[in-house]
Amino acid sequence: xxxxxxxxxxxxxxxxxxxxxxxxxxxxxxxxxxxxxxxxxxxxxxxxxxxxxxxxxxxxxxxxxxxxxxxxxxxxxxxxxxxxxxxxxxxxxxxxxxxxxxxxxxxxxxxxxxxxxxxxxxxxxxxxxxxxxxxxxxxxxxxxxxxxxxxxxxxxxxxxxxxxxxxxxxxxxxxxxxxxxxxxxxxxxxxxxxxxxxxxxxxxxxxxxxxxxxxxxxxxxxxxxxxxxxxxxxxxxxxxxxxxxxxxxxxxxxxxxxxxxxxxxxxxxxxxxxxxxxxxxxxxxxxxxxxxxxxxxxxxxxxxxxxxxxxxxxxxxxxxxxxxxxxxxxxxxxxxxxxxxxxxxxxxxxxxxxxxxxxxxxxxxxxxx
Amino acid sequence: xxxxxxxxxxxxxxxxxxxxxxxxxxxxxxxxxxxxxxxxxxxxxxxxxxxxxxxxxxxxxxxxxxxxxxxxxxxxxxxxxxxxxxxxxxxxxxxxxxxxxxxxxxxxxxxxxxxxxxxxxxxxxxxxxxxxxxxxxxxxxxxxxxxxxxxxxxxxxxxxxxxxxxxxxxxxxxxxxxxxxxxxxxxxxxxxxxxxxxxxxxxxxxxxxxxxxxxxxxxxxxxxxxxxxxxxxxxxxxxxxxxxxxxxxxxxxxxxxxxxxxxxxxxxxxxxxxxxxxxxxxxxxxxxxxxxxxxxxxxxxxxxxxxxxxxxxxxxxxxxxxxxxxxxxxxxxxxxx
Numbered sequence: 055x056x057x058x059x060x061x062x063x064x065x066x067x068x069x070x071x072x073x074x075x076x077x078x079x080x081x082x083x084x085x086x087x088x089x090x091x092x093x094x095x096x097x098x099x100x101x102x103x104x105x106x107x108x109x110x111x112x113x114x115x116x117x118x119x120x121x122x123x124x125x126x127x128x129x130x131x132x133x134x135x136x137x138x139x140x141x142x143x144x145x146x147x148x149x150x151x152x153x154x155x156x157x158x159x160x161x162x163x164x165x166x167x168x169x170x171x172x173x174x175x176x177x178x179x180x181x182x183x184x185x186x187x188x189x190x191x192x193x194x195x196x197x198x199x200x201x202x203x204x205x206x207x208x209x210x211x212x213x214x215x216x217x218x219x220x221x222x223x224x225x226x227x228x229x230x231x232x233x234x235x236x237x238x239x240x241x242x243x244x245x246x247x248x249x250x251x252x253x254x255x256x257x258x259x260x261x262x263x264x265x266x267x268x269x270x271x272x273x274x275x276x277x278x279x280x281x282x283x284x285x286x287x288x289x290x291x292x293x294x295x296x297x298x299x300x301x302x303x304x305x306x307x308x309x310x311x312x313x314x315x316x317x318x319x320x321x322x323x324x325x326x327x328x329x330x331x332x333x334x335x336x337x338x339x340x341x342x343x344x345x346x347x348x349x350x351x352x353x354x355x356x357x358x359x360x361x362x363x364x365x366x367x368x369x370x371x372x373x374x375x376x377x378x379x380x381x382x383x384x385x386x387x388x389x390x391x392x393x394x395x396x397x398x399x400x401x402x403x404x405x406x407x408x409x410x411x412x413x414x415x416x417x418x419x420x421x422x423x
Numbered sequence: 424x425x426x427x428x429x430x431x432x433x434x435x436x437x438x439x440x441x442x443x444x445x446x447x448x449x450x451x452x453x454x455x456x457x458x459x460x461x462x463x464x465x466x467x468x469x470x471x472x473x474x475x476x477x478x479x480x481x482x483x484x485x486x487x488x489x490x491x492x493x494x495x496x497x498x499x500x501x502x503x504x505x506x507x508x509x510x511x512x513x514x515x516x517x518x519x520x521x522x523x524x525x526x527x528x529x530x531x532x533x534x535x536x537x538x539x540x541x542x543x544x545x546x547x548x549x550x551x552x553x554x555x556x557x558x559x560x561x562x563x564x565x566x567x568x569x570x571x572x573x574x575x576x577x578x579x580x581x582x583x584x585x586x587x588x589x590x591x592x593x594x595x596x597x598x599x600x601x602x603x604x605x606x607x608x609x610x611x612x613x614x615x616x617x618x619x620x621x622x623x624x625x626x627x628x629x630x631x632x633x634x635x636x637x638x639x640x641x642x643x644x645x646x647x648x649x650x651x652x653x654x655x656x657x658x659x660x661x662x663x664x665x666x667x668x669x670x671x672x673x674x675x676x677x678x679x680x681x682x683x684x685x686x687x688x689x690x691x692x693x694x695x696x697x698x699x700x701x702x703x704x705x706x707x708x709x710x711x712x713x714x715x716x717x718x719x720x721x722x723x724x725x726x727x728x729x730x731x732x733x734x735x736x737x738x739x740x741x742x743x744x745x746x747x748x749x750x751x752x753x754x755x756x757x758x759x760x
Contacts, residue, residue: 126737131630141473150475213502275508278515286517369463369503379471379503382464384737388628390601 115395126385138389139396142380146396149216149371155208158199159219166192189230212290216371218400220290224297224362224372229355231298236305237344241335243310254306261303267364269296274368293365301358308350312343345419352412356405373397447519447651447658448492448708456498459485460518463503466624467732467740468524468544468647477501481522483727484543484649484666486720488520491665491713496720510535513652520662521650531650540662542648543724545744545753547641548580549619551626554636556613561640565590570603570612572596580643581616604628618645623738641744660707668714670756671696672723674747679722682715696759703759714759724754 062068075081087097118133121140129135139146148156169188172178200223203209215223242254261269273292281287316339324334344351366375377393380386451457461469461481469479482501490496504512504523513521514536524546525531527539550569552558561584571578573596585592595612597603604625607615615622619641626632649666651659672678675693677685686697694700697718698711705711721727725747732740746752 145471145473145475150471211500213500271507275511278511278517281515286515289517366463367505368508369505371463371503375463379464382466382470382624383472384466384470384624384627384731387466387624387737390628 129389134392134395135389136392138380138386138392141386142376145217145380146373146376147217148219149376150214151210151216151219152208152214155202155210158202158207158210162196162199165195193227193230212288215290217376218373220365220370221359221362221373223290224294224365225355225359227294228297228301228358228362232301232305232354232358233351235298235302237309237340239302239306240309240313243306244313258303258306261300262307266297266300266361267367269300270364270368272296289368290370293368293370297358297362301354304354304357305351308347308354309343311350312345312347313339315346316343345416348412348416348419352408356408359405359408360401373400447655448661451492451519451658455493456500457485457489457492458500458502458517458519459488460502460504460509460512460521460523461485462523463505465524467620467736467738469501469522478731480543480727480731481524481647481649483721483731484522484662485520487665487669487717488649488662490716490720491668491709492661494710494712494716496716510537513537513650516652519651519658524647525650527646527648536653537650538653538659540649540651540659541666542646542753543666544620544647546618546620546645546647547744548577548616548643548645549622549641550638551607551615551622551635552613552638554634558638561638561642562588562590564592564614566592567614568593568595568612569614569616570595570597570607571616572600572603573598576643577617584642600625619743620732620738620740623732623740627737657708661709664703664707664759665713665717667756668696668717668759669721669724669727670747670754671759672714672718673725673754674749674756677718677723678726679719682718686715692759701760 071077072081075084086093088094114133116133118130120129120133120135120137122128123137124141125137128137144153144156148159151159166188169184169192172184173181178184198204198207200215201210201212239254239258242250243258245251245254270293273296274289277292278286320338320342321334324338329337362372363374365372366378371379374397377397378390381388381390381393459482461477461479464470465479465481467479469477469481472478485499485501486496489499502512502518504518504521509521509523509525510531512518520540521537522543524544525539526546527542531537532539550561550564552564558564564585569581569592571581571594578594578596581592581594592614593612595606597606600617600621603615603617606612608629615625617625619637622637626635626637629635649662651662671692672682675685675690675696677693677696682697685693686699688694691700695703697715698704698713702711704713707713710716722730725742728742728745729735732738734741742750742752744753746754748755
């Protein structure tokens with residue numbers, strides 16, 4: 055007697071497996087790729103596009119590419135010439151920072167990673183202290199490491215900074231500074247004190263109303279003209295302040311969005327408990343509001359990270375600028391595509407990591423309401 | 424654009440009064456280095472090498488000034504400047520000398536509060552064509568389609584030239600230089616036009632650089648040279664004569680290799696240039712061996728040219744207008760005496 059002919063009492067028949075055509079790979083493909091004639095057409099079209107695009111790219115970037123050598127002669131020019139990236143790698147990473155001082159940048163990188171790792175370990179006990187160190191202690195240490203001129207370190211002037219290093223400096227300074235300034239501005243804009251409110255509104259609307267490129271240009275071209283003769287602020291410092299204030303204005307509006315989403319009852323409950331303004335904000339409103347706007351905050355961070363490439367117009371060479379600069383060497387003319395692909399890959403890695411981290415953070419902080 | 428000019432002129436006027444008092448020459452001596460404004464990368468003029476050092480003929484001018492003033496061509500700090508901020512950087516004192524492929528024009532010389540110290544490269548607009556087109560002169564280009572950057576003086580010069588020679592052309596315009604080159608390379612047009620030094624650099628980027636040639640005609644004047652602040656005559660003299668010394672050295676046959684032997688030369692011109700005789704250096708406020716240092720450490724004008732943009736480099740530019748006046752070019756140094 056086989057299974058098929060076995061009889062069951064009414065209501066006690068066990069569930070039969072679904073038809074073979076609706077499960078597994080075949081089922082998934084049928085359901086998602088070939089469900090209707092339109093789906094069939096779109097799938098075929100998409101596959102054709104992939105066929106058109108992917109093999110030539112792989113051919114160019116890997117199969118025909120040149121990997122070994124130190125000079126232009128090593129490039130056959132049939133595919134990508136990654137020799138170009140290798141020869142210029144140090145400058146793409148560190149700019150013209152002196153060779154014998156590179157350990158200072160590397161030390162700062164290692165310190166940053168080492169300090170950040172415990173933050174990812176669940177249940178680690180001194181997270182607040184490490185966070186405080188990263189926000190306060192680390193920037194001071196990094197400043198002295200990068201600039202030098204103290205503790206026996208040699209002075210390295212900012213025109214020598216460049217490459218990915220400069221991109222990270224600008225982006226991290228902008229990110230770290232914009233959040234606290236943005237929160238203060240957002241609170242100020244919702245304040246009931248007219249003077250504070252109008253100052254915050256004016257600040258936000260002014261900085262949000264001009265393009266970043268204008269801010270950088272003003273800081274670099276017009277600002278020195280207003281200074282008395284001989285008074286020169288460092289160009290990088292001027293750009294950093296500009297980027298910081300600009301991103302703070304954007305951040306303020308993102309945070310304000312979160313503040314508005316918190317029900318009035320939360321404020322009233324906090325007040326009924328007798329909490330002061332700062333305690334109400336710090337303990338009840340802001341933790342909820344910031345959690346709500348994580349996607350918006352990370353969006354602003356990613357935008358800022360990519361906007362750092364604009365410093366090119368004021369003669370600072372960030373990651374992208376350094377690639378373009380390297381491409382002007384007479385011995386290495388004509389490798390723009392390799393350079394841009396490399397930079398795009400670099401930017402993608404950083405931006406994608408930020409995006410993934412924000413999703414992780416959202417999940418972790420999700421409390422189900 | 425107009426507003427920028429007004430603002431720059433106003434700024435220039437305010438800096439004038441102060442700049443005239445402060446002597447850049449003394450400043451440079453005091454701080455021990457020359458702060459030099461260069462481009463953000465222009466092949467052969469100012470670009471970094473693999474080690475991160477700036478090289479190029481514009482860079483050599485700065486090194487030569489440092490050699491003349493401080494006796495050490497290495498005492499230069501470079502500030503890369505974008506085209507828009509270059510004049511402000513000079514006016515505000517951020518740089519001592521601007522050596523950044525800057526064209527000498529009346530407006531810049533007068534309205535912006537700047538002084539040009541000379542011309543270290545005579546550039547001009549030229550044409551590039553495919554060799555198999557069989558064209559030998561720009562005058563044979565009637566009816567050609569020409570790839571050009573939109574809204575530039577290049578475009579204006581182009582139409583002026585064709586109109587003056589009553590020829591027709593078909594412009595193919597693009598926004599960015601890279602697009603223009605790509606279009607030319609893919610055969611969208613017969614001719615590509617921009618400054619001659621630019622043509623040489625862009626040619627290397629083509630798929631088959633040797634299948635293209637640059638036509639001999641130069642249809643515009645683009646004299647490029649170092650710039651200093653207006654009202655500081657002593658510093659202007661320093662930069663100007665440093666440039667002349669390099670050209671004069673080439674004319675007299677003094678090179679970085681033979682400069683030590685040439686010190687014993689019997690030619691009065693050589694002896695005066697190298698400071699064996701006369702007190703040219705003292706009058707300039709420099710050391711007696713100022714020109715010796717320039718030639719020894721940087722080289723004469725011809726050496727600098729051949730090292731960075733000459734026929735042996737990948738740019739492969741002929742001397743052309745930049746040959747010495749004796750050889751039919753425009754490079755002419757005032758007598759060092």
